[in-house]
Amino acid sequence: xxxxxxxxxxxxxxxxxxxxxxxxxxxxxxxxxxxxxxxxxxxxxxxxxxxxxxxxxxxxxxxxxxxxxxxxxxxxxxxxxxxxxxxxxxxxxxxxxxxxxxxxxxxxxxxxxxxxxxxxxxxxxxxxxxxxxxxxxxxxxxx
Numbered sequence: 001x002x003x004x005x006x007x008x009x010x011x012x013x014x015x016x017x018x019x020x021x022x023x024x025x026x027x028x029x030x031x032x033x034x035x036x037x038x039x040x041x042x043x044x045x046x047x048x049x050x051x052x053x054x055x056x057x058x059x060x061x062x063x064x065x066x067x068x069x070x071x072x073x074x075x076x077x078x079x080x081x082x083x084x085x086x087x088x089x090x091x092x093x094x095x096x097x098x099x100x101x102x103x104x105x106x107x108x109x110x111x112x113x114x115x116x117x118x119x120x121x122x123x124x125x126x127x128x129x130x131x132x133x134x135x136x137x138x139x140x141x142x143x
Contacts, residue, residue, distance in 0.1 A: 038117030039101075039124035041110075044132040047100055047125070057098040061130070062112040067104060071137035073130065081108040084115045092116075098123040105129040 042050075051057070059076040061068050068078035079088060081103065092099070099121060103109040106128040113126040130137070 039113040039126055041113075041126040041128070044102075044128050044130075045134055047102075047127040048134050051100070054098070057100060058092070059100045059102070060092075060112070062101060062103050062108050063130075069140040071130070071139045073102065073133055074136070074138050076102075076138075081112045081115075084112050084119075086119065088116075089119065092121070095119075095121045096123060098125060100125050100127050102127045102130055102133075104131060 051059075059073055061072050061076040061078045062081040062084065063078070064080050065078055068076075072078070079091065089095075099116065101109045101113045101116070101124060103112070106126075109126050109128060113124045116124050
């Protein structure tokens with residue numbers, strides 16, 4: 001039973017790493033590709049597994065500050081989708097860093113991932129909505 005669990009977890013980790021590898025090698029430039037190819041998408045479950053084993057990444061919550069304070073993924077920073085423009089480069093200085101992007105349901109995270117890719121960020125991983133996050137959330141409360 002333990003070996004079966006470990007085998008399943010190893011397969012999940014390998015699948016997620018393959019997604020990130022494809023992102024790193026296949027999205028360096030547009031070259032006539034569609035906008036969707038400028039970033040990758042994985043599930044929250046795969047992201048949770050990957051976040052346990054990786055350490056050089058940024059988690060970006062693109063919901064409003066009020067939504068962020070009501071519950072966000074541990075370690076996430078908040079930059080609302082509507083605030084993502086050329087000025088974000090002052091905050092997110094490493095355009096090659098892996099950035100996991102999420103929102104409430106997955107719509108704004110896709111928009112934000114596309115914006116970031118268009119600004120030159122090369123390792124964007126859109127992970128959908130926080131409603132599907134399998135772990136605990138950090139709740140700050142009203143501000």
